[in-house]
Amino acid sequence: MGFLHRNRWLAPYLLLAPGLAWLALFFVVPLGFLAHQSLEVQNPIDFTYTFEWAWHNYSDALTTYHPQLIRSFVYAGIATALALLLSYPLAYFIAFRGGRWKNVLLLFIIGPFFVTYLIRTLAWETILSDNGLVVRILTDLHLMGVLGDNGRLLATSTAVVAGITYNFLPFMALPLYVSLEQIDPRLLEAAQDLYASRAKAFLKVTLPLSLPGVAAGTLLTFIPAAGDFINAQLLGTPRQFMIGNVINSKFNELTDYPAAAALAFVLMAAILLFVGIYVRAIGTEKLTG
Numbered sequence: 001m002g003f004l005h006r007n008r009w010l011a012p013y014l015l016l017a018p019g020l021a022w023l024a025l026f027f028v029v030p031l032g033f034l035a036h037q038s039l040e041v042q043n044p045i046d047f048t049y050t051f052e053w054a055w056h057n058y059s060d061a062l063t064t065y066h067p068q069l070i071r072s073f074v075y076a077g078i079a080t081a082l083a084l085l086l087s088y089p090l091a092y093f094i095a096f097r098g099g100r101w102k103n104v105l106l107l108f109i110i111g112p113f114f115v116t117y118l119i120r121t122l123a124w125e126t127i128l129s130d131n132g133l134v135v136r137i138l139t140d141l142h143l144m145g146v147l148g149d150n151g152r153l154l155a156t157s158t159a160v161v162a163g164i165t166y167n168f169l170p171f172m173a174l175p176l177y178v179s180l181e182q183i184d185p186r187l188l189e190a191a192q193d194l195y196a197s198r199a200k201a202f203l204k205v206t207l208p209l210s211l212p213g214v215a216a217g218t219l220l221t222f223i224p225a226a227g228d229f230i231n232a233q234l235l236g237t238p239r240q241f242m243i244g245n246v247i248n249s250k251f252n253e254l255t256d257y258p259a260a261a262a263l264a265f266v267l268m269a270a271i272l273l274f275v276g277i278y279v280r281a282i283g284t285e286k287l288t289g
Helices: 002-006 008-038 056-097 099-114 117-127 133-140 157-181 185-193 198-226 230-235 243-252 257-282
Strands: 040-042 049-051
Touching (some): 040 257, 099 157, 117 157, 117 230, 157 198, 157 230, 243 257
8 A cells, every 4th residue: 555655656556457458358469369360361272271461351351341331331320310200209208208107118228138139039020010010001002012022021221111110229328318317497488488499498408419420330230240140140131231240140150250350440430431521520529418
């Protein structure tokens, strides 16, 4: 204790040390191993791997699998937009109209997390089945021609996007709720005292103050959605496969580890590029409030 008292400047670093050690051991080291593996070449005879600075693994990955990469970002973007449209009214109602039921309503949002991700996605197979209620309703509304494919909703892009949206909805709703709940109601009262309509008060006061939640929720939803493969695997067909499906297949079925590692780094770089552009466009103050 005397040593720490004499060297107080060490205290922040000592507090950071366990977390940094954990990140180094379980993130940096595996990432370095993956980078090394992405530059290896597979021997087709005995299926061994040799390190040869095989940068062509990256160009081959982009050339061969760019449709799946683009599809991943399209699906993730649509799912993120839908999650925002669904979550904002929900979070707004809970924050400003929830009253004593706030905790119960929040529990309903996070309730699906008590069920494993795989089971939740499998449930959507039943919900979107050919004889299910959703298909019957959409058929009666004459929307199957728009959302479905040959009279089916399952095994389509709509099913995959719906599954992604559902599974990652809480990642959007919770940051939005936190951001909206922190808004001082007196600001809205002041806007109305200055003869602002409810719509104008929302656009001029509520919406700008909730942008940190929008920005955080967008990132928390888009990033994992872009790398998802469970929804496309269970709710789609190979025509809807995303880049995560390719990486999973390369690692677990084809044992083409260099190609899988290269694809993983391509996906990581694309996501980091998107995050950098997005943060620069909206400004860091939107993330911090």
